[in-house]
Amino acid sequence: MDQLKQRLREAAQAHQPDRARILARVERGMAAPAADARPHRPATRTSWARVAGAGAAVAAVLAAGGYTATAVLGPDRPDHGVAVPSRVPxxxxxxxxxxxxxxxxxxxxxxxxxxxxxxxxxxxxxxxxxxxxxxxxxxxxxxxxxxxxxxxxxxxxxxxxxxxxxxxxxxxxxxxxxxxxxxxxxxxxxxxxxxxxxxxxxxxxxxxxxxxxxx
Known part of the structure; x- marks a missing residue:
């Protein structure tokens, strides 16, 4: 049993990852969505989750700095669809x-x-x-x-x-x-x-x- 453990340890130490093969697999994985025009729902959900997470992080940074979305992005454009009359005293x-x-x-x-x-x-x-x-x-x-x-x-x-x-x-x-x-x-x-x-x-x-x- 001790001899088997020793051989496994030596084999693990001798193993060197094939960098070229790993890079090729990554490139194939990145090119795969372009070949398939159909939407991939799990990836979409993951993408939106990442966007939402990024938005939450930005909001947290703005809040910590005392800024608001209006201050950073500028005031909203006026809504010409509804006219709100001012109150006449x-x-x-x-x-x-x-x-x-x-x-x-x-x-x-x-x-x-x-x-x-x-x-x-x-x-x-x-x-x-x-x-x-x-x-x-x-x-x-x-x-x-x-x-x-x-x-x-x-x-x-x-x-x-x-x-x-x-x-x-x-x-x-x-x-x-x-x-x-x-x-x-x-x-x-x-x-x-x-x-x-x-x-x-x-x-x-x-x-x-x-x-x-x-x-």
């Missing part, structure tokens, strides 16, 4: 109420705010077109949160002014302020009517919008 529109008639009318100011308001003043100016006289007013926000003044200016125009009381807040959302008035018989034009809205957002930013009225 405060907007308003004016319209004559459709229930107005030949003797009486109501002017509506619709205010839309994306943030709560800690200060708010809404002024409605109704031009004197003949026989204009106030008959009432209302708003969708709580009445106790506002003071209201009704007056005529030097041009005879009628003003309704709503002012948010100190310490009160107008929530984000859509709110309506309406002024009612009599006028001379007939179809009245609202072209000279105006509104002005001045507001302070919860963060302290002050905004003012103004406009006219559609029939």
């Amino acid at each position: 405060l907007s308003a529109s004016g319209a004559v109420d459709p229930h107005s008639n030949r003797f009486w009318a109501q002017s509506n100011i619709t205010l839309t705010t994306a943030r709560p308001l800690t200060a708010l003043t809404v002024d409605l100016r109704i031009a004197q077109t003949g026989g204009v006289a106030g008959t009432g007013h209302w708003r969708t926000l709580p009445a106790e949160d506002f003071t209201v003044s009704v007056r005529e200016d030097g041009d005879g125009a009628l003003h309704y002014t709503w002012t948010l009381r100190p310490g009160r807040t107008a929530p984000a959302g859509r709110h309506v302020f309406a002024g009612q008035y009599n006028h001379a018989e007939g179809a009245r034009s609202a072209r000279a009517d105006r509104y002005t809205v001045t507001a302070t957002e919860d963060g302290g930013e002050r905004t003012s919008v103004r406009g006219g009225f559609s029939p």
